[in-house]
Amino acid sequence: MVDAWSEWGLLAITAKGQSDVEYSGRIVTDSLDIDTGDKDFDIINLLNGGRLEKPTPEAETVITFDAYFPDIGTSGSGILQLFHTTSSNWDTSQPLEITNSRNRDQFRIAILWTEDTSLTSATAQVPAGSAALRLVITDARLISAKMSFGDGILKTTVKFKVAPFSRTGTANIKWQSTDGTATLEALSSYS
C-alpha cells in the first residue's frame, strides 16, 4: 500500500482526434496544481431557526503547471500551437510557424501516479502488482499559456480549464485507482 504519491508522475495531453503526447519531461514537479471545482452551497435562514441548504452547481476544474518548452512543436516540445489553433491547422514541417486565431481545441489530460516507474505514458495500462492513481479530464480548454523570462530561463505557465459536465450532462472528470491487486486498463483513444 502506498502512503502518499511524491516525486514522480506522468502527464499526457491529447488534442481531440490526435495521439497522446507525454509532457511530464517538460513540467516542473512542484508546479502542478489541480484546482478541483467546489460543490459549495449557500445557507438560507429559516424563521424557526433552521437552515436550508441551497446547492451551488459544481464549479470548473483548473489544472495549472509550469513547463520549459524549447519550441512550438506539437509532439511534447511546445504548447503554443495547441493554444493558438486546432490540431487540423498544426504546422509539423520545419521551420514551424503559427499565428493566433479564433480557433479553440478540446483536450484530454491524463495524470498518472504509479509504483511502476517503468511506464512512459500516463494513458498506458498499469499492470497488476503496482498501485496507481489516475486523473482523466476530457473536453478541457487550454485557456492560458503565459511566458516569462523573469528568472533568466524561458518558462511557460499553462492553464487548462474544464466544465464538470458537457452540455448533455456527461461527466468530464474521472478518477481511477488500483491498490495493485487489479490491472488499471489503458485509456481508449480520445476522439
Added chain:
Amino acid sequence: MKVEVIDEYRQKIINDGEDTITVYDLRGTPEEKQIVLNPGDEAVIYIKKPPEKKSKKKTEKSENREEVDINISV
C-alpha cells in the same frame, strides 16, 4: 513525430522527438489497441480495417454443377 502513409489502410508512425507518443491501432473501433512509442520507436498502425479477402476456393456445389440446356416452348 513523422507519419508515412503506406496505403489507404496503414500508416507508419515514427517518434523522432524526445517525448513519448501514444497512438492507437484501429482507432475508434472495437479492436482498438494502444501502442506506446518511446523516443526512437516506430510502428505501423491500421487506420481502418482492410476488407477480408474472399476465398478463391470453389464450393463443392459449384464445382459439381453441370451445364444444362433448357428449351422452353410456348
